[in-house]
Amino acid sequence: MTELSPEVDSSKFETLVERLVRGTPQRNIVWSETPRRDAFVTILGHGSVEVSRCQEFDDAGSPMEWFELIVITPNGQVVERLSSIPNLSGMDSVPFDARKLAELYRQARASATGANDVLDGILGELSK
Known part of the structure; x- marks a missing residue:
């Protein structure tokens, strides 16, 4: 199992995912x-x-x-890779809670595609 770099506090990743999940909606x-x-x-x-x-x-x-989260520097360097399935196909990743990553993925997808805006528009049209 791949471990986080010794200088990286694993609780920071928990906090990162929690804040992203909370802030996206x-x-x-x-x-x-x-x-x-x-x-x-x-x-x-x-x-x-x-x-x-x-x-x-x-x-x-x-x-x-499976779901994956990658933290990237402004220069494009990968800082850390978290995955709900560690070390699949030789990927260098740190295991992480699949439910949390799945929830973040669903929220990120809805944000990026504007799913809520589309649904609100459709519902608004149907309520007339």
């Missing part, structure tokens, strides 16, 4: 689509955070799904 955090399918990014002053849904097939052909 309030629109304090704005997410954008990335060139990668099923990946969304928020750009902040001291770096950016990307959250993605990943899919792969195991040896038996069954689909596997």
Whole structure:
């Protein structure tokens, strides 16, 4: 199992995910689509955070799904990679709670695609 760099306090990642989950629905955090399918990014002053849904097939052909969070410096260097499935396919990642990453992914996707605005518009039209 990959461990966090010794100088990185693991509780900071818990706090980061919690604040992103709390701030996204309030629109304090704005997410954008990335060139990668099923990946969304928020750009902040001291770096950016990307959250993605990943899919792969195991040896038996069954689909596997996991979520990943990547913390990136303003220069584009990956600081840390958290994943709900550690070390899959040799990826250097730190294990993290799948439910929390899945919730963050859903919120980031809704923010980036404007899903709530679309639904509000449709509901407004239907209420007339």
